[in-house]
Structure formats: structure tokens, C-alpha cells
Amino acid sequence: MCGRGGHEFSWEQVYQYLNIPGQPPAGQFRRLNVAPSTRRGQEVQWTELPAVIEDAEDGRRMVRMVWPLVPGWLKGQLPKFSTANCRSEAGVPFSTTVAGKPAFRTAWKRHQRCLVPFSWFYEWDQRSRPRQPWRVMPVSAPMLVFAGLWDESSPPGGSSFRSFTLVTTEPNDLLRDIGHHRAPVLLAPEQWSAWLTGTAEQAEQLLAPPPEGSLRAHRVTTRVNNPGYQGEELLADADSE
Template identity: 65%
Template sequence: MCGRGGLNYSWKRVYSYLNILDEPPEGGQHRLNVAPSGRKGGEVSWTRIPSCRSHDGIRRLDPLVWPLVPHWAHGQLPKYATANCRSEPGQAFSTTVAKKPAFRTAWKRSQRCLVPFSWFYEWDQRTRPKQPYRVTPADGDLLVMAGLWDRSEAPEGDAIESFTLVTTEPNRLLRDIGHHRAPVILEPEDFETWLTGSPGEAERLLRPPADGTLMAEPVTKAVNNPGYEGEDLQP
């Protein structure tokens, strides 16, 4: 799965990479250990991540909540994990997602988004304690992940727009560091297909990252704490 990551980019860079035509604001993101929303002391601490959607053919960057809050959840954080939506080997994604009540409506409505990360973290499941790794693009650029989004109306009238990351089988690198899933990472030539293509065209993009496109380095186990933001997490 992909349940933790880092955002370290300028708005100018991400607008350019995603071909967003709006004028980028000043500044950017510097968040070294981003985790999905969670409950703290009975209250929800919401995590919002800039995500790209197509609005009538125009790409825009919107702050969407992570993980996905299904449209029928009345704006409440689910009690089960919705940070990732798994595709399964040997099965059509349309068939797999149809069995997942949290995600199937977003897929049916073609509510797809692009989620730019600078890196993500994975843990070697074979070690005790588990060793965390920072996974970065081999070319030093952004990792743009395939997401599904949904909108959920709260009883008081507020709405939460949120996303999940689609995952698939691991590539060789992720298997080598003891992990069994990978986020679907899209290349620039695939962005428009994921955002606006037919379900069949989008489904063909759900494949493991190509070998040689990622690098992995061990990082401090302090990253296990979602609140840890030490600069030693930066590549």
C-alpha cells in the first residue's frame, strides 16, 4: 500500500509538470511525513493534499482530503482504511472495484485525479522492527499517482471532497525491499487519459511502476511517528 509520503515542491514546478494553466502562487509544499487523516482525542485531524482534477477539460489543483470519505458517509471519516484502493492481479479493475462499496461509485462516475508526491514510504515486512524506506523517482522528478475522488455531504451542509490512491502489484525494487504493493504511478503522457479517458482506457494504465524508475533508501525509524518531520527525512 501507500500510506505515507512527502511533498517537497514549488507550486511553479507542480503546475508546470501537471500542465495546469492557472498562474501558480508563490511558495510550495514542504511536508516530509504526510499521513492520511486520523482521529486524535476523539477529534479528526484532516489531511489535505493538492490533487489535480479536470474541470470541464481544464486542469486545476484542489486540496482534497486523504483518505477517501465515501459519498454515503455523511462527511465522516470511515472506521476502516480507505487510503488505498487495490487492483488485483489477473482481474479487471472494474470487476474488483465493483465489490468495494467505498470506491465503486467514484470509479463508475469516472471521478479520477492525479496526486503529486515527491516520495513515499514503505516498510520492509520481513524485518523486526520493520525498516522504513523512502522511495523516490530515479530521475529526481515528481511521482504522480492515480487517484479516485468522491464528495460527501455532512448533515450540517458542509461537503468533504477526498481521494484514495489506486495500488497494484510491486515492481522489482519494492519486492526487493520486502513490500507487496505499489501505487500506480502515471507518466505525463498518461495524465489526460487518466483524468478524462474512458474507464477501459484508464484501466489499462493500472500497472506496476517500470523497473528502473524508482530508488529506495532506508530512513530513520522515527518516521513511524506520523508527527515526525525531521529534516533527515529529506533526500
Template identity: 65%
Template sequence: MPTARFNGEARRGAFATITARIERGRPTMCGRGGLDFDWRTVWRYLSLAGAPPDGGERRLNIAPSTRSRDGVDWRTLPAVRSAEGERRVDSLVWPLVPYWLKGDLPKFSTANCRSEPDTPFAETVTGKPTFRTAWKRGQRCVILLSWFYEWDQRTRPRQPWRVLPTDAPILALAGLWDRSPTGNDETMESCTIVTTSPNALLRDIGHHRAPVLLDGPSIGAWLEGSEDDAQAVVRPPPDGSLRAHPVTTRVNNPHYQDEDLLEVADGG
């Protein structure tokens, strides 16, 4: 069984949101999420060995890092990686910063790595310079969220929805990671969420993309399998695996973290 360990930052109770000053606006898929779990639940669900750390994660409205007047406001997501038979949970910057940008936040969106219908993922991703190196090096990860938010593209104003797992305690999402030098012999590790075609639920709420949702066997294929094994799990979430309800439009402001984000909005 793979073992799990935390890096030094995580032992100090990391995965905290670095100061969030994010511009308003509707994100792209999958560009907003939330965390609300304890680490014991993660350890059990992912069958990780060793004792989990105390406590958990609770961030109700997470957006990718963005630029501000004072520089870049970096945000992170917890992610599982595997190396030499060992699984570890780390805090990775979101979105992905390719190695050739040397730690600078991209001026284009890298929160998601889009797959294409009827095209092998390996073929699609090797045509994307931002993500190509991570894929070729086998730098795959599983990004953890409790839910993600989506906006109905058909409504004006666009209605936000909170999308949760139907039965699983957390969402395990396929991701890629990269390492970028930042100077002074330091590096930044960052991630992107792989997206695919929507399932029936996401189509019903007016959205055209979905994250690649993983379960026990597909987690192993993505983390430790061959390239063929990994690309075989890039598919829409099974129907019935997700549920959703409308939420307050206050979620449009990524500063907003109040409890009413968890409530069903009027009309839901």
C-alpha cells in the first residue's frame, strides 16, 4: 500500500489561503470550488497509510491565484501525488505555472487543462505547450475539493450552482502539476484541473464542461498507471455521481466566505 506524508508546510497546518484579493467575475470551468473536510476522511477515502494530521480544511469559496496592484495573490489547493510507491498530500499553487515562466503567473488561463471529445487525451495535451511537459513527465496529481461552483450559461444574470459528490465524501479530480524555478534556487509547484465533456447533470444546469472525476480504481490509474491507463480515465463523470443546488450570487465575489454559500438559494 502506498504511504502518505506531508511536506514541512503541511505539517504546520498549511493549505491556508494566502491573502485573497481577487477580481470579481465569473470563472471558467472548473474555476471555483470549496473545501470542508477533516484529514481523517481523506486518509480513509484514499486508503492512505500512516496517521493523518489533526484538523482539516474549511474554505468555502476558492478561486485561482490572480494579479493585484501589489503583485500576485497566490492560492493553493491540496493535491495527492505519487512517487516511488509513496503517495503524499501537498499544497500546490493554483493555477498551473509552467516551468518556462519561472514562477510568474500566466497572463492566460491555466486553471483547467481541456480535453477534447473523441480525441485521445495524450494527443490533445501534447498540442498544448503549457501542459505538454507535465504530461510527458508523468506529473499527474489528484486535486481534492469538497464541491465546485458552476454558472448557468443560459440565464441573465448567470445563476451559480454548487456541485457536490452524491455519495463520496470528497471530490478527487484529475490534475497535472509542474515545477517552475523562481530564483535563488527556489521552485514553485502548481497544478491544473483536467476537464472533459459534461454529464447529464451539468448539461441540465447549463454548463458545457466537467472536471474529470476519479474513484478508487481510476485514482490508481491516474497516479500510478501508464500513459494509456491515465488517458483512459479522462471521461465525463458518471451520471448520478454528482448533485447540485443553486446558491446565492454572492459567490460571484471570491472574497465572500459566509455560511450562506452552503444554502439552497430561493427557487432551488
């Protein structure tokens, strides 16, 4: 799965790379250790991240969305089950798989698909004890662009908000080599329009492992295990220490 990541880019970079019209906000977006929203006692610490949607009236635009996905029928309440990722299955049509997932099937049926930019994501080697974290980055692209589904939910007496999940698939060789069994669906620029506005059949064809050679990875400190830790140490190669 992809349940942790990082952002280090300017809004201008996002707008240019993702072909978003209009004036980008000023400044940088930098968070070295990003986790989905969490519940602490009775309070929720919400995580809001940039995502891109496209529609016939307003075209392509960037919006803020909560991570993970909050189904509309939960009325704005953070799910007690994991919705950070939506799993696709090899050899099974995604429409069939997602039809059995109540949290996600409405978003898929309504073609509520989005692009979610990340600078990198973290994965943990499932074979090691303690599990070794890795930082996974693009080899040449300025950022990673993941396939997401979004939904809208309205808490009683509050304002509605959008939220997203990342679609996952089988790993490529790199992720297998570092001991992980899933991968986020990574989309190339020529695939973005099909994911955002294509038919369900066109979108399903994009659910494939990341292309070989598109990603690189290095070990990082286990301090990343603490979602609240944001130290520069997270960017260092643990093997060089």
C-alpha cells in the first residue's frame, strides 16, 4: 500500500507540470512525512493535500482534499477502517473489484477520479525485523502523479468536503526488491486525461505496475515511523550514515 509520503515542490511547478490553467498560489509546499488523517481519542487530525480534478465546465483545476477517502454515507466522519488505498486485483476488472468495496464503489461509478501529486512515498520492507523504511522517488520526472478516487461527504451542520484514496496495484521489480507487495498506480502525462475524463474502460487500462526504471529508492531512518516527525534526516540515505 501507499500510506505515507512527502511533498517538496512549488505550486508553480505543480501547475506547470500538471497543465493547470490559472495563476498558481505563491510559495512552496513542503512536508517531509505525510500520513493520512488519524483519530486521537475523540479528535481527528485531518490531513489535507492537493489533488487535481477535471470537469466539462471548469476544466482542470487543483483542489484541496482530505486523505483518506471519507464515503458520503459516513457524513463527514473519519472511517474506522482503512480507506487510504483502494486495491485493484491482477487479472480482475477493476469495476468488478470495486463493486464489492462499499467505501469506493460510488466514486468509481460516478467517474470521480483525480490525480494526486507526491514528491516521494515511503514503503517498509516486510521481510526485515524491525521493518526497514525506504523512500521511493521518481528517476527523472519532477514529481510522482498517482491515480486517485474521490468522494464528497457532509458532516451534520458542517460544510461538505472532498477526500481521496490512492489506487494500488501489483509492484514492479524495484518494489519487490525492497520487500513490498503493492504499488500505487503511477500515471504518466499522456495518461492523465484518460484517467480524469475517460470512460471506465479507458481508466481501467491504466491500472498497471509502475514502469520499470521509473523509480529509485534508498533506505531512510526509522524515525519516519513516527508520523509527526518532520526532520531533515528523513531525506538522508541511511546507508551513508
